[in-house]
Amino acid sequence: MFEQLIRQAVNNIKDYTPGKNPSQPGVVKLASNENPFGPSPLALAAIAKEAKNLHIYPDQKSLALRAALAKQLNLHEDNVIIGNGSDEIMQLAAATFLKPGEEVLIPGHTFSLYETFTHLFDGQPVVVDLKDKEQDLAAMAKAITQKTKLIFLCNPHNPTGTMISAANLASFLTSVPENVLVILDEAYVEFADAKDFPNTLALVKELPNVLVLRTFSKYFGLAGLRVGYGLSSTELVKYMFRVKPPFNVNRLAQAGALAALEDKTFLEQTYKNNLKGRDYLFTELDKLGLEYKKTQANFVFIKVKQPADELFLQLMKQGVIVRPLTSFGLPEAIRVSIGTKEQNKKFIQALALQKAQAAG
Amino acid sequence: MFEQLIRQAVNNIKDYTPGKNPSQPGVVKLASNENPFGPSPLALAAIAKEAKNLHIYPDQKSLALRAALAKQLNLHEDNVIIGNGSDEIMQLAAATFLKPGEEVLIPGHTFSLYETFTHLFDGQPVVVDLKDKEQDLAAMAKAITQKTKLIFLCNPHNPTGTMISAANLASFLTSVPENVLVILDEAYVEFADAKDFPNTLALVKELPNVLVLRTFSKYFGLAGLRVGYGLSSTELVKYMFRVKPPFNVNRLAQAGALAALEDKTFLEQTYKNNLKGRDYLFTELDKLGLEYKKTQANFVFIKVKQPADELFLQLMKQGVIVRPLTSFGLPEAIRVSIGTKEQNKKFIQALALQKAQAAG
Numbered sequence A, B: 001m002f003e004q005l006i007r008q009a010v011n012n013i014k015d016y017t018p019g020k021n022p023s024q025p026g027v028v029k030l031a032s033n034e035n036p037f038g039p040s041p042l043a044l045a046a047i048a049k050e051a052k053n054l055h056i057y058p059d060q061k062s063l064a065l066r067a068a069l070a071k072q073l074n075l076h077e078d079n080v081i082i083g084n085g086s087d088e089i090m091q092l093a094a095a096t097f098l099k100p101g102e103e104v105l106i107p108g109h110t111f112s113l114y115e116t117f118t119h120l121f122d123g124q125p126v127v128v129d130l131k132d133k134e135q136d137l138a139a140m141a142k143a144i145t146q147k148t149k150l151i152f153l154c155n156p157h158n159p160t161g162t163m164i165s166a167a168n169l170a171s172f173l174t175s176v177p178e179n180v181l182v183i184l185d186e187a188y189v190e191f192a193d194a195k196d197f198p199n200t201l202a203l204v205k206e207l208p209n210v211l212v213l214r215t216f217s218k219y220f221g222l223a224g225l226r227v228g229y230g231l232s233s234t235e236l237v238k239y240m241f242r243v244k245p246p247f248n249v250n251r252l253a254q255a256g257a258l259a260a261l262e263d264k265t266f267l268e269q270t271y272k273n274n275l276k277g278r279d280y281l282f283t284e285l286d287k288l289g290l291e292y293k294k295t296q297a298n299f300v301f302i303k304v305k306q307p308a309d310e311l312f313l314q315l316m317k318q319g320v321i322v323r324p325l326t327s328f329g330l331p332e333a334i335r336v337s338i339g340t341k342e343q344n345k346k347f348i349q350a351l352a353l354q355k356a357q358a359a360g
Helices: A008-012 A041-053 A063-073 A086-097 A113-120 A137-143 A166-174 A200-206 A234-243 A251-260 A264-287 A308-317 A341-359 B008-012 B041-053 B063-073 B086-097 B113-120 B137-143 B166-174 B200-206 B234-243 B251-260 B264-288 B308-317 B341-359
Strands: A080-083 A103-107 A124-128 A148-154 A181-185 A210-215 A228-231 A299-303 A333-337 B080-083 B103-107 B124-128 B148-154 B181-185 B210-215 B228-231 B299-303 B333-337
Touching (some): A008 B234, A041 B041, A063 A228, A063 A251, A080 A086, A080 A234, A086 A210, A086 A228, A086 A234, A103 A113, A103 A137, A113 A124, A113 A148, A124 A137, A137 A166, A166 A200, A200 A210, A200 A228, A264 A299, A308 A333, B008 B113, B041 B251, B063 B080, B063 B228, B063 B251, B080 B086, B080 B234, B086 B113, B086 B234, B103 B137, B113 B124, B113 B148, B124 B137, B137 B148, B137 B166, B166 B200, B264 B299, B264 B341, B308 B333, B308 B341
Parallel strands (some): A103 A148, A148 A181, B103 B148, B148 B181, B181 B210
Antiparallel strands (some): A080 A228, A210 A228, A299 A333, B210 B228
């Protein structure tokens, strides 16, 4: 009976497809690029300490966390805004800037929420296809029109793991008018080790229309806590603050994230494990003759030459959950998170067994 | 430079004025209607247990919490939606239903976020003034036009503590067309003890256009955790789910709220203390000759015959933080949360001292 009452946006928004969670113990989840070592121990300690204050509303400005991030990143706290996950910063950017009918450039086969929040504020998504599974900045520059308001880039790119180099990004940005906002989603930036990976903190200082998004969900092991942040010019941040709900980030999220920032041992372990796991997976995938993308993130994109949904089910029977990329529009590819040494081995064994069975 | 780029909504939204937090120990905060006994102990235990899973994304549907609420309230889990505070449910309702230019009826001098979310989705707030500090349902019924889409009611009313009776609400609802959504904010419902307070759970079963909002912030002592919920028809809930960001409620919030629901000892203590504190405050305010409203909530609305901002500062000097209602458009009134016995006494002493000084 309410069909006529809802906004058009409600019908335009597609359901989000999450990674599957294990239904029984012993199953390895490599589907959501979560930290295989669990949450940051310093975050857990801070949460335990903060819990006694849970009857009190949180700081609506997340001041302590913003100050700590600003200090670490050599920015001002007024360049920083905290969200209930970096998802919320995307939503705030759309809520602040996107007028009905304005166009939003979005890479093909990417994180689905860019399109969701575009629809939520009646924007027009313009999908610019990938080129060899990489974001095609030349095509994106050509796609800019008078109606373009936002451009989403994802670096490293989810789900392919590919990167936009510093030179390519700089060149692209010269073609973006200053009245177009570029949102650089860097959810996986801490795992990138390429020398020509862009330093976007410098860009934030130079270009007021660049908004960098980062998260505590991956590197810091806090996906379940929902904390992300945006870095941009003070003017842009100031406007986004006006549409931010007052108590969007809860006390434990603020306290946990603040502590995780300083968790050097955990973060170093996370980083090193990821590089080692990446090398291992590349070697084993080569042996199996499977095509994959060199990744700058904590996951690997693999072409599987069969329906990914089918492979997903087969691997799950062997206790490994990966992400079939059907919901990303890539029905013959999977994304597998880089896990611990044991988890990676279990994945490769399951994959090899499945390949042998298919061949035999 | 971005002034031309932002949506009109950004300029329409007013800053939220929160209650002030104590800057030094020993100061009593009675400004935000938080639970004076701290967080629910069972919630704290559940949070401590759940923290080890914080590297894993939360359940995007908050299934366990919805099922527990449904069971307790004798509804179906598809009648329940969980938000990052009940604020978020208000926002989801506007995002789902409010089309540009549609009217939203809002009581005068009320919780400011009703108007904020109306602006966020380009709705037109129509403020219906209070009558003797109570919501004026007759005037509200008259204010309904062809363009009316949402009606916010707050019961008990924040900041006056007054209530809409079951009979008055039922009568009002007969005058609301079925294509208008009535949002009943019951943030304080658990403190209400009036026999004619409405049973809105029955209404949710009868009227598909009624959305009831409740929160874990007050009675359950979890304001810092950010959990609220909406109760409505399965159809309305289904549409709101479409615009809900996937991971809006974090793991600790889901686990803590679930446990708090069962914390009978804590909840009983909270309820009884509130009634006792209410009686005490009424008696003492009578002695001081101050006018106040009979409250159904965990706070008392007091007319102070002087600028509330001034009184707020004077009381703060004596270690008591109250809420001056200037930001509610009531510059000569304060709202004071009902605290523990000792906190209430400290407030009354501070108020009496200030009154004596003013007189002398």
